Structures are given as C-alpha cells and as structure tokens.
Amino acid sequence: MSDKPDTAAAERADLKLRTRWLHSAATITEALPYMRRYADSSFVVKYGGHAMGDDAAAKAFARDIVLLKQVGINPIVVHGGGPQIGKMLERLGIKSSFIDGLRVTDQPAVEVVEMVLAGSINKQIVGAINAAGGNAIGISGKDGPLIRARKLTKTKRDPESNIEKVLDYGFVGEPESVDPRVLYLFERSDFIPVVAPIGISEDGDTYNINADTAAGAIASAMRASRFLLLTDVPGVLDKDGKLIDRMTAQQARALIADGTIHGGMIPKVETCLDAVDNGVEAAVILDGRTPHALLLETFTAHGAGTMIENPAFAGRGTERQPG
Template sequence: MTDKFSAAQFTAKTLSEALPYIQRYVGQIVVVKYGGHAMVDESLSAMFARDVVLLKTLGIHPVIVHGGGPQIGKLLDRLGIASEFKGGLRVTDEATMEVVEMVLSGPINKSIVRAINQAGGLAVGLSGSDGQLLQATKATKTERDPDSHIEQVLDLGFVGEPTGVDTSVIEALLQADSQLIPVVAPVAMGPDGHRFNVNADIAAGALAEALGASRLLLLTDVAGVLDKDKNLMRDIKVGTIPGLIEDGTAVGGMIPKLETAAHSVNHGVGAAVILDGRAPHALLMELFTEHGAGTLIS
C-alpha cells in the first residue's frame, strides 16, 4: 500500500510541477520532426503516439513531419538501386524518387497515423503535395572540398528546397475546436508539377516558420549536438552554428538539422531543439521539465 501511495504521490507531484510549462504551451503550435530509431522501435513508436495525443489533449497543437531514411534505404537495397549522400542529404534520381514517395506517403505515413489513432487521437495523414502545402525547387547546395578548400556545387537530383508553404490545409485541421493531428510526409511539388524529396528536418523547419510555431523539435538518434569530446551541448546560439559546421563539430545529417534550426529561429519560431528520439518521453521531458532534453537553439 505504501509503495502504491508513494508512486501515486510521485505522479501527482510530477503533474503539479509540469503545470507552468503546460500553461506556457496551451494554444501554441509545436512542430515535431519524427524519425530515426524511434520510428522503427515498436515500444518507442507507441510511446511517441501517446505523448502526441497527450499534447493535443492538453490544448497544444502538435504538427508531425516524418522522415523515413532507413526504410527508404532498405527498399532501395532490395530493388538494387544505388544510393548516396552528399552534404547529409540523399541524392535522389528519378528511380529513387519513386521509392521515396511510395515509402514516405504510403506505409510510413499511415503507420504513424494508425499509432496515434490507436492511442486515442485523431491523426490525418498528408503529403506535402496536398493542397500545395509544400512548394519546392531543385536544391542548390555547396560543400567545401577538404583538400582544396574550394566550395563545390552538389548535384542532388530531385532533392527539393522549400520555396513556399500554403498553410490553409493545416490551419483547417487546427481550428480551435478540432482534435485533428496533422502527420505530413515531406514530398513537395515543384512549379512544373514535378515532385521533390525534401529533407524532413528542412520541411519541418519550413512548416514551423509558416505556422509561427512556438517550438520546433527535431528528433534524432543522438542525445543532441555533441562537441568534439562527445559531450552534449545544452545551449547553442544561432550565430555560432556556422563555426560548428566549419570546424567539423557538426557533420553529416547534423548539418541540415542545425541549418534548419538556425533558419527557423531567425524567422519567427520561438526556439528549436535537437533531441534524442530514443529517450522515452523525450517530447514531454523537453516541453514540461525545467532542464528540457537535448540541445536548445535560440
């Protein structure tokens, strides 16, 4: 009896301590980029879905943008389609684009929708092409050659760079009396009607900016941004991010995350956080506890 009472008391104390943080976010939009290990681990996936439903129940408006890199990679391997990365982004030719859209807008999107609905929510699956939600053009990226230190232009194929966001579909789903939770696959439409593969972090950042989100949460497979000694960097100012990329502290997939975080914060998003999606209840720890989780970019 004592153990049960202590557990109940601890739960009540935790809820009470979370109150001021809950009040801070009520009525606010929180854009969450969901991907990595958390998507393929069934227990973490179910936990994530419950946490998203809890946010909505508390009067917060989560918008989920998901990736699917590992799942895309597996299907490309099965089909014998070669794939490579440049500057942390997947090079996407026509054949790869077919697979990207099929995986992102199909089984991955619907599995997230089902998980949220199973947890008691009302999720709606969308593609960035729906309602012209995400508009994009061919991405132009450069990378510094490690030997010559000369900037080289990268040809990423049908990788898109957001040029516009039409939020009307999302806003319709987020009306004051609505319990709907948008789940967005980052496939965008170009001016000529061609589809583009948009990095999920970048797509989430573009949506967060257009929606005036209070927070942009980027879930990843590491604890956050790590320094060169592999220690977690709790807080990063936007102005220091170019230096972290230049000196090699940030590499690979962390580069678009940091660039997206910086851009979103500079364009009206309250703050961005890069956090560990493998940690149970990472969303709740970040939003509702004093110390948060991961790396805060402000």
C-alpha cells in the same frame, strides 16, 4: 504468530504509496504551468527515420503526440524515413548515393521515395497515433499544396582544382514556399496532421525534400512555439561527448566551425538556426529513442536534449534547470 511483521510490512507499503503519490503530484504540479503556457500554440515535431526505432518507442511517441493534442497544443508531425527508403531501394535494385547528407534522387528513386514516405511510413505513423486514441490524418507536401518545391541548387568547391562545381541531386527539392492554410484547418479540429516531406513544383514535378528542411520550413510558416527534432542521439554533444542543454546561434556556429558538430548534425543545427531566425520561439534536438522524451522536454523544467533559443522569446518556457 506475532502480528508485528505484518504491521511493519503494511507501514512500508503505505510509505511507498505515499511517496509515489507525492512524486506524481510533484510531476503534475511541475507540468501544469507549461500546459497553460503552450495551450493553443503549434509544435512542429520532426520524427526521423532513425528515431522510429522499435515498436515500443513508436507507441510511446504516438501516445505523447496524442497527449500534446489533449492538453490544447497543436502538434504537427513531419516525418523522415531515410533508412526505410534505403532498404526499399536496395530491394528494388535501385542505386542511390548521398552527397553531404542528401540523397541523390533520380526519376526511379523519387517514385520509391514518395511510395515509402507518403505511403507506408506516413500510414504507419497515422495508424500508431490513431491506435493511441488520437485522430491523425496523413498528407504530403503535395496536398494543399502545402510545400511548393524547386530543384535544389548547390555548389561545392573541389579542394584539388579549387573550382566551384554544381552538384546535381536530381529530384531533390528545397521548399520555395509553404502555404500553411491546410494546417490551420487541423488547428481548429481534433485532427493531428502527419506530413511526408514531398514537395511539388510549379510544373508538377515531385521532389524529395530532406525531412529536417521540410519540417523547419513548416515550423517557420506556422511561427511555431517549438520545433522539436527527434533523432538517435541525446542532443548536440560537446567535444567530450557531453550533452549541451542549450546553445545560442553563435555557439552553434562555433561548434560547426571547429568540427564538434559534423555530418548529419550540421544540416539539423542549421535548420534550427533558420527556424529561430524566422520566428520560431525555440528549436530542440532530442533523442527519439528515449521513452517520452517529448513530454520531458515540454513539461519539465530541465527539459531534454539541446535547445537553440530565439533571443526574442527568452524566458518564455525556454529557461532550463539542471535535471
């Protein structure tokens, strides 16, 4: 038998290996400046109930969070769990409804909300991060207390009577103030905080807070470098369904006004706008179901998802190149 075919196969294998090395080296070279830029800065990561998806996606998310911490970033995870709360309420035969994306939450429902968010989901995420080699600690907005909440007051104009009606959401709260001191403790340690979006009022009442809103308030209080919201779509899509890779506040408001941004994406984008108005460098809405979306967004030039930038920080890692 001639040895020619073996030599050709060996050359092909060698070329494949070198190509892989070159590719890995290029990836590391691209990531290094970002690692330097973000060292010691805080990233608030909102992990939505829909983004939690399957076991593999949850494991990849946990690995990404551990890696962010390992390269000197301070990740703060704020999680949701809307679909999981819905399932538990159904199992227990407790009815709940939504008005404009927010769950109307009566006394029995708020007990279940706290049990699911601060109990099972919080500990699942803590467990996944610890299994990935991190040191996570679960808290809710009640700890510290991190989030002082007040009852949400909202009004809506009835289109038929044109009368402004007060909406009663029950035990749904909005953050009145955020005391970030408990989070500063984690910044100076190996621990990664995982926060359930539950708040407590001055009177000691427990409030259910939309997870986007809670995460945005925490990102503002921490003056975070990045506010990353993981959801179940690639980002904000234009009217043709194409991903918008960056938006100014003005563009975002126009897309809300013309209905391109609707439903659950409205409060999400509004939360991002508030966060950048309050000193967060940039907010990004991205697909939590895509493996390692967090790493791609943080450590590559093309990023992932839709960035809403604070003009005061333009160019500080917010530039985007076509992928």
